[in-house]
Amino acid sequence: MTATLRRAEPRDIDAICTFLNTNMNPDFPVERWKGLFSHSWCRDNSDIGIVAEDGDRIVGYHGHICSSRTIGVRRERFVNFTSWYILKEYRGQGLGSAMIAMATADPDVTYTAFSLSPKRIDFFKALGMDVLEEERLLWRKTGEIYDNLELIHDPVQMVLRANPAEVRVLEDHLDLPVTPVLVSTKCTQCLLLLSISVKGDNVTYYDVLYRSNPRLFSERVGHIVEALLPEGNCVLAADRRFVEADEYGAEVETIKSPRFYKSARVKPCDIDLVYSELVLLDLKLD
Numbered sequence: 001m002t003a004t005l006r007r008a009e010p011r012d013i014d015a016i017c018t019f020l021n022t023n024m025n026p027d028f029p030v031e032r033w034k035g036l037f038s039h040s041w042c043r044d045n046s047d048i049g050i051v052a053e054d055g056d057r058i059v060g061y062h063g064h065i066c067s068s069r070t071i072g073v074r075r076e077r078f079v080n081f082t083s084w085y086i087l088k089e090y091r092g093q094g095l096g097s098a099m100i101a102m103a104t105a106d107p108d109v110t111y112t113a114f115s116l117s118p119k120r121i122d123f124f125k126a127l128g129m130d131v132l133e134e135e136r137l138l139w140r141k142t143g144e145i146y147d148n149l150e151l152i153h154d155p156v157q158m159v160l161r162a163n164p165a166e167v168r169v170l171e172d173h174l175d176l177p178v179t180p181v182l183v184s185t186k187c188t189q190c191l192l193l194l195s196i197s198v199k200g201d202n203v204t205y206y207d208v209l210y211r212s213n214p215r216l217f218s219e220r221v222g223h224i225v226e227a228l229l230p231e232g233n234c235v236l237a238a239d240r241r242f243v244e245a246d247e248y249g250a251e252v253e254t255i256k257s258p259r260f261y262k263s264a265r266v267k268p269c270d271i272d273l274v275y276s277e278l279v280l281l282d283l284k285l286d
Helices: 010-024 030-037 095-103 118-126 155-161 164-173 214-228
Strands: 004-007 049-054 057-071 074-086 109-113 130-139 150-152 179-184 189-199 203-211 234-239 251-262
Touching (some): 010 030, 010 049, 010 057, 010 074, 030 074, 049 074, 057 095, 074 095, 118 251, 150 214, 155 164, 155 179, 164 179, 164 189, 179 214, 189 214, 203 214, 234 251
Parallel strands (some): 074 109, 203 234
Antiparallel strands (some): 004 049, 049 057, 057 074, 109 251, 130 234, 130 251, 150 179, 179 189
């Protein structure tokens, strides 16, 4: 059995979603898989992945979520990897390596992988991807008193008070399973996009997927925790690179499966977790 690779096209979407539902994760219905293709984050030259096919039958898929982002003063192209699966009878033929080589061929694109299986870590390293993150920081309420800090939860008010770049990110994610919060002081603001879920020993994690103002977030994270978290067994969690200086009294937790990236243009601190499979498939952050 021999398979060939080609770029996936919109006409493949139904077949890809059926393939993923049947072979990769039947607990995700076809409609949930279709969420991978529901965004419009990269209208110019969008990339939805690579298919392996034998004749007219799809036997493998390496999914791509393409977005165009403003980093500093430049527009940058990102591709987040998702939903990589090859039928067992087609493994061992070099299809996986060929898919990754084909997927990462453009040196001007920033590539990310946020939910790799631990079995694939060495494989991705060997193919030239770097570790983006291995640790997250956790903060709990301490009862610290604070002032000059307001949390805004109403999207209408957020749009009125945020800057244009923040508004773009907010509007791109309004209909997705994230919780937006605008942290506002007298001088500036910081948009947060959060994923809230219960993990481990019944701890509710408020995972930071995005923060627009690293300095404000880093300097006021303790106060943000006091304003944001309810009473009880809750933590604010953020990848270590999201904080500019020290840990500000945080606990350090090892991420079970490191996040990976490949980029010649974008620094790790500027790579967040939105515009990804995490929000499109409503995945719990590892």
